[in-house]
Amino acid sequence: MSIEARKPHDLTVSEALIAEANALGLDVAGAAEQGIARAIKAEKEPLWRIENAGVIRVEREHLEKHGSH
Known part of the structure; x- marks a missing residue:
């Protein structure tokens, strides 16, 4: 932690x-403090995934077409 x-x-x-x-x-x-930080992260992660769903989808499509290199 900072x-x-x-x-x-x-x-x-x-x-x-x-x-x-x-x-x-x-x-x-x-x-x-660590437990509270983990709980906050667990609550925020699904929200982050929703907010970034478009970017995640584009990245997955790129990896499927071009591989990881």
Whole structure:
């Protein structure tokens, strides 16, 4: 992840989940940030595919006609 401004936020997280993460020596805040980033990416990917469907189609057609080289 890039270095960005950090701001504390209140999150409600299962105590058992935090305890298990701590027992495993995980960086809870880092893991939470990574999980949020993955969730955002998962939500955005289908939108990106829709927005870029034309370009993807043209690229596939080009590869089918001309191969990968």
